[in-house]
Amino acid sequence: MSYTSIDKLTTRAEKNPLEVAQAKEKGTKVFGFYCLYSPVEIALAAGGIVVGLCGTRNDPIPAAERTLPRNLCPLIKSSFGFAVEDSCPYFKSADLIVADSTCDGKKKMFEQMAEIKPLHLMYLPHNQELDVTGPFWEGEVVRFKERVEQECGINITDEMLKEAIKLTNREAAALKGLMDLNQQNPAPISGMKMMEIVFKSGFFASKQESVECLEAIVDEVGKAPQEETKQGPRVIISGVPMGLGSHKVCQLIEEAGGVVVAFENCTGYKKTMQVDTEKAPITALAEKYLATPCSIMSPNPGRIDLLNTMIADFKADAIVDLTWQACHTYNVEAENIRKYVQDDKKMPYLHIETDYSDADTEQLRVRIEAFLEMIG
């Protein structure tokens, strides 16, 4: 089924690179983000443009491999490849790259990227519970605020932050509303389409506008009568971030007759967390971002909690756990997820380790088809 609001967002997104470039010419500062841990509200509060940076395509990887090891995660190589080739329009426009010390590969790659563009690295603690890590991370959020103030030449007040939080909370609610549409059975939006919508909504020059587009989709699809077509097994994809260009596994699952109903990853459901508006803005921001249940946290119980909620809410039949090659944290954590899914939830579980290339597509197709046959 086609929806006007979805077509509008996807067509509208084509203008994003131009609009970002035009705004930059008028003097608006552009901040490029890679990771879900970076508080975009601070850049938004300063009147900056906030865009996601490219890192989900295979084509710039050979350029990255001239500098980076070949057996590194494709996401890191792709991000770096776009930077060295200057082929990502958002990277080109960015005045400041905002980075986080999430995994070792990214952290060390950012040292090299800093030679290409001004880059601010936020030092992320890898534990969410210790008494020392909360205040440390809040200090990092403050240090980032100071850097943005310096870039934009203004003081960011609490009032400005509250306004920005209001907008990002609205965005998170719209994203949650969008993804939750697929709690219905049959799911109204395919996994591939869902990924495209969420992915493309991350590159708008105006966050206000992307939020309005998302809200229109939730409204239109939510009200539309759903066809009672029979669908295949309902699959949740867990694990590493995915986007257009690194959508191979999602596509294979759907080609084999499965339905990807949700993504438990930082390009999916982890984007739907709210910032507490009752607390002081900096503290609330620090708390929200540190709570992101990524595998770089040790331990990382939040991922199991999130998965547990999603399995129930989306009435999932199976979990596919995706790891990019050489992503050690997700790869090692896969064993915890397998035990939880197979032993505790008694659900079928498939772990896939791959990269962005097509080299293993046919082999993966056999494994995915066999997995879906196993579910029946």
Place this chain on the structure above:
Amino acid sequence: MRTIDETINRKDSNESPCDPSGETALFFAGLDIGSTATKAAIIHGVSKEVVAVAERATGWAPKEAAREALEDALSKLDVPGALISRTVATGYGRKMAAADKQVTEISCHALGAKHLVPEAMTVLDIGGQDSKMIALDEQGNVRDFLMNDKCAAGTGRFISNMATALGIDLDEFGVFAAKGTPVPISSMCAVFAESEVIGLTASGASREDLAAGIVVSIAKRLTSLAGRISFTPTIAFTGGTARNAELAKCFSEAIGVELNTPVLAPFAGAIGAALIASR
């Protein structure tokens, strides 16, 4: 050990395999189009017994190989007016065959192995380009499975390359391996292992000891592939490698688990496909 022909029950070939109503029986066919060999199996519509099998090298024309294997199996069937009511294809070439349905080799091997070895709880299949371990439930459904990924280590192709490097026939490989004392082979890369084997031959290692060493290294690889899928007995050993009795025995010893190798082991995938066709 019985031959394939004995196994597929030629003794009652004088009796027409009819269903109880006395009409001409229906048959179901399975095609397993593997990277190396293409197998066809025909089962009786009522008894589900395997009544004919045939094999062809897949070569460069899998579609032709599939057609020929099926015709060959049909000719062995020797039942006037026999009808194949449905055909299911499996294996890497499954999408090329003229069949009613395509099913992955994982599901087909599981069903075929359970049919041949009813007490099997695990299937070890060493095929041309894939090695798989499949955990079964009591009904023969797939509970979990593992496949080698992106690498020829531990596959039939690996064994065949090593046989070539040693200048011996693939069929003799098991005989050589059974006689030797294993020489450690360190590389499992199909290319590097070949150089290593040639190097060891040059330094005086015997072909028997090298063949034994290769079997041990593949067994180690399979054991690590098995990982979380434990070798729960009974294990049915299928795939082309299982045909070679000596080699199957060497594997069984190297893995340290008894393997049940049915005579029709190479046809497990095709039999499973035929069983699916009969549902």
